[in-house]
Amino acid sequence: MAKKKGKDSASKKALKAEKALKAQTKSAVKAKKKASKLGDDDLDDVDIDHILEEYAREQANFVAVKITPTSRPSKRLNATLIPSPAHHSRRELFLFGGEAVNAAGLSEFYNDLFVYTVDTNIWRKVTSPNTPLPRSGHAMCVHPMTGVILLFGGEFSSPKQNTFYHYGDTWLLDATTREWTKLDVKKGPSARSGHRMTYWKNYILLHGGFRDLSQSTTYQGDLWAFDVTTYKWQQIEFPANALKPEPRSGHSFLPTEEGAVVWGGYSKVKNSQKKIVGKVHSDSWTLKLTSDLKTVRWERRRKSGWAPSSRVGCSMMFHKGRGILFGGVYDTEETDETLDSVFYNEVYAYQIASNKWFPLKLRPPRKKPVQQEKITVKSKTNELEENLSRLRGVTESEDARDTKSDEDSNSEASDEEASDEEAVTKVELPVSLSLPHPRFNSATAVLGDWFYIYGGVWEHGDREFTLDSMYTIDLSKLDGVRVIWEDFTEDLAKADQREESDEDMDEDMDDDEDEDEDEDGEYEDMNEEEEEEHKEDAPDEVLVDETDELADVAVGLDIAADPRPYLPHPRPFESLRVFYSRTGNVFMEWAISNNKDGSKRTKELKRDAFELCEGRWWERWEEVRAQEDQLEELGGIGEIVEREAKTAKSRR
Incomplete structure (x- = not known):
């Protein structure tokens, strides 16, 4: 019996070995077939470490960040311009995204990131496959305490702008490495553009915006908070009957110690005739926040004197307890076919705490006074001693002065070397004593005490021009506008062509105007009389206010x-x-x-x-x-x- 059991066990082992050999042969045949399809005849030469290195290289190329010096960005609108929170590095600005119309009249959207070093006036382009998709009308916010840079939303359209797409994604940008990171957000704000963001404590707040669905446009009035410690969104909800601002986009959203302040904006509403018309908001609201985001409220602020006239396309930037506003546009609808627009290039400062507006006016730089040396009793005594020493033939004072002059010359030489080093890095910009050309939708930012203006839109007749320019203003001195660059040659040429065509049309209509000249004069006289009557009937309250x-x-x-x-x-x-x-x-x-x-x-x-x-x-x-x-x-x-x-x- 023992011998039989031994034979059975040996046969079982042989059978298992035979099955294993067949399985190994079968897998080898499959591997060879697969290798033949891939064009590799011998898999034995392929090292597993080599395969892992290839995967690592592909992943590195996917997230690799390449920074190359470049010329200034191409002209665009609805881009974002933010200051770099990396205080240890050079003073820099980040420009991302935007849109423009090409020579064929089609819309192009960008997703390139530019870094501008303000001291050297050098632009660098940052490229990385792991970057947000092309967009415009998005919002970016810098959290100053943590250095977190948040991007949310934006829009994209077909080349002919027949269809629109709104983003609802959330991205983080590392100011040091320039790397983008997309967050996997389960609950967050809906897709939109034209919204605004600011910061409060450990939150980045988001308010407003709109969503264009081609057939209809929906404006948002909701409020969201992004926690920079947990990277999660939380909606701040209010009771149904709570007092709050109307939905809007393109407004100003400024931080305060107790929350935030909203001013201005634009939306479309139904009028009394149930027609959809544009509404320019000029109201201001204070958002009162606490550590418990469920106990928040909106408070309407009273209208302040010296406020700018109604306008849109101008969002304020925060600077040391106040908001800085530039430009804007206001549309006056004359008829159903024509639209007259007023463009601005004024600069205003809005004191948040006192709710007051102030126009900022440029001043020519003051001449530095020549400081005269103070004449004291001690200086007079030293002068007398030097004269006596000179008469006595003592040269000690002269030797001392020579030594001092040598030291001064050496110090001047070192100062010249330092100035030469600074000349290599720092660039002096031309200064203009007039404000930039009127425009709206400029990308603005504040870095230190300097206010930066990039691009913008200006209209002439029915033509729209994206202005190719960039400026900076010293908010502490207001001693002129530093012109980083300004190129209006193409825009002015198109505007001149438009004026020439208008002049030709005017010449054809001269005869008709001559016939109606007398009647127009009568109407002008009647208008002057009506104006005098209007002045006499004006209420005293207006005069008292003035x-x-x-x-x-x-x-x-x-x-x-x-x-x-x-x-x-x-x-x-x-x-x-x-x-x-x-x-x-x-x-x-x-x-x-x-x-x-x-x-x-x-x-x-x-x-x-x-x-x-x-x-x-x-x-x-x-x-x-x-x-x-x-x-x-x-x-x-x-x-x-x-x-x-x-x-x-x-x-x-």
Whole structure:
């Protein structure tokens, strides 16, 4: 029996080995067939490590970021321009997306990313396969505390703009590596364009926008919050009967300590005749937020004096407690066939805390005064000693002066070398004392104290021109407009052709106009009489309001109510440095009083005091500028010499 069992076990092993050999042979045949199809006759030479390296190389090419110097971007509209949050690097701006009409009259959309280094005036193009699809009308926001750059939405259309597509995707951009990351969002805002985003604490807020469905356009009024710590969207809902702004797009959305502020915008509504008409919003709302996003509310702000006229195509950019607005357009519908538009190139500042508007006007740069050396008793004594030494033939003072002059020449040479190094990196831009050409839908951004304007749209007759230009304005000095580039040759040529065709049409109509000349004169006289009657019948309230406005201008610093009258106030023609040297002790006391737990050191307290002083200086900047304008109009204001504040030891 034992021998039989041994034979059975041996036969079983042989059978298993035979099956394994058949299976191995069969798999080898399949592998060879597959290899023959792929054009590879021998799989034994293929290394698994080599295969893995190929996969890694393909993945690297998929996410690889290539940065190459390039010329300025092609002209476009509805792009986004944002400052780089990477403070350790050079001062940079990011330009993404946009659209333009090509020579064939078809729309082209872009998804290229440009990086602009403002100090060297150099553009770089960033290319990566892992980038958002081409779009325009999207929104991008920088979260200053974390450096997160968020992109949401936008639109795309067919070349002839017969069909539209709106995006509802969410992307993150790394400011250092320039890498894009698409987020897998299960719950988020609906697809849209023309929306606006801002930040509050650890959130990026999104409001408004529209969606064009060809047959109808839907405007949004919902509010969403993106948590920069969890990368998740959360909708902020309000009760059905809660007071809130009307749906809109293209508005301004500015951050505040308690939430955000909404101003302006555009939407389409039904009028009394149930016709769809455009509505230009000029109202302002405050969003009050708490840590619990379920307990939020909207509050309508009162209309402020000195506000700009109704306009669209101009979204404010945030700058140290205020919004900066440029340009815009307002359409006046004359008939059903024609549309007359008014374009603007004004710059306004909106003080968020005081809810006040101020026009910003350019000023020619002031000449720096030649500081004369102060003549003191000590300087006179030194001069007498030098004269006596010179008479006695003592050359020590001359040797000392020679040594000093050598040191000065060496320092001047080193300064020249430093200036040469700076000349390699920094570029001086031409300065214009006039504001840029009127336009709307410009891409604007604030980097430091500089306001940047890119592109925009201007219309002449029934022709629309995308302006190829870029500018920057120093908001602290307003000493002109730095022209980064400006190329209107093509646009002006087209406009001239349009004017010539209009002139030809006008010549054909001269005879008809001559026949109606007398009648027009009668109507003009009647219009003047009607205007006089209208002035006599005008209500007194308007005149009182205008008188009050002028009275406020005369007061100067009382133009806007001071939200913090307990803090020191800057004086006319006083720079931030002089203001801090004069009132630094007061702000230091405030910093110490706010340090209740005593955890901050002296260096941190000084930093807090300066930040408080800087915020105060910008808070009252418009009022001080208004008083400076009044003093200059009165005359007698020459060169302004800044002097340090006198210490307690100084005597009269």
